[in-house]
Each structure stands twice: as structure tokens, then as C-alpha cells.
Amino acid sequence: MARLEYCAPRLSATGGLCPRRERIAKQLILANLGESLAIADLAQACALSRSHFSRAFKCSTGLSPQQWIRQQRLLRAKELITQSNLSLTQISLECGFCDQAHFCHIFTRSEGINPMAWRNRQVRHKPSVIAA
Structure with missing residues (x-):
């Protein structure tokens, strides 16, 4: 054993x-x-x-190497979700996921919410800039 x-x-x-x-x-x-x-x-x-x-x-x-890689890919995806207008498909490929479905599955399992809902939540809580 x-x-x-x-x-x-x-x-x-x-x-x-x-x-x-x-x-x-x-x-x-x-x-x-x-x-x-x-x-x-x-x-x-x-x-x-x-x-x-x-x-x-x-x-x-x-963390195992695969877990660390997955964690880094999710961190990068979160950056792209909040700082870009890329589609989830583009983000998933940019971050090394094989496709959007796999990305959404891994993201939801990690965060407890799907990436689109997470993006909407981030946009809603983002402070708006008021022009002077």
C-alpha cells in the first residue's frame, strides 16, 4: 500500500x-x-x-504542479474578466483551458459561481468614475 x-x-x-x-x-x-x-x-x-x-x-x-497551474490560470482569468472586454471563449483559450465549457466548469467549481455571473458581480461592485 x-x-x-x-x-x-x-x-x-x-x-x-x-x-x-x-x-x-x-x-x-x-x-x-x-x-x-x-x-x-x-x-x-x-x-x-x-x-x-x-x-x-x-x-x-x-499544491501539486497541476493544482498550482490551475490556480494561476484562474487568477489570470479573473484579471482578464475584470480588466478586459474579451469573451469567455477568448479568456478560456488565453488562460490555457481547452475550451469555454471546461473553463466554466473549473471556474464554477472554484468560485461557486459561473464566470459570467462573476463578471456581472464585479462590474456591479466596481466604483464608477465621475468626470469633473
Whole structure:
């Protein structure tokens, strides 16, 4: 039976990625957020095996590489929703989701509200600028 390990982020000096490797991985993810990025590619950039990289990344961040990527894609989507007039289809592709349906599913599961309703809520609560 496999033993599951949980590493709390930054509580232990052992088991995680060194700061340089963590920075490399995060920069690579953020630079390619709109594209598919294999964990094997991240591991190779850090000169680690795929399994060692995944385990160490989770120890360093508290999230698996896929969870961290998904979190960053959702943060980018929220930025685009509030700061642009792009359609949800355009936003989903810009943020690396395979299609709008998948994006809406992941967004709703994360936020408890669909992206269009979230956008409407943000617009409603946005302070209006009054010209002097």
C-alpha cells in the first residue's frame, strides 16, 4: 500500500525545491500559462525526475504542479474578466483551458459561481468614475 505524504509549505527545510528551482518552475509556468505544459518539461527544466519534481514542488508550495497551474490560470482569468472586454471563449483559450465549457466548469467549481455571473458581480461592485 502506497504511503501518502503531505508536506506543509515552507515549514520544513527538507524535501522541497531549492529557491532557484522553484523560481525556474514558476517562471516557466507563468510564461506558458496559455499553453499546455507537461510536468515532465518542468522537471527537465529543474534537472529532476518527474516524480521527484512533483513531490518537491508540492512540499514547497503546498499544491501539486497541476493544482498550482490551475490556480494561476484562474487568477489570470479573473484579471482578464475584470480588466478586459474579451469573451469567455477568448479568456478560456488565453488562460490555457481547452475550451469555454471546461473553463466554466473549473471556474464554477472554484468560485461557486459561473464566470459570467462573476463578471456581472464585479462590474456591479466596481466604483464608477465621475468626470469633473
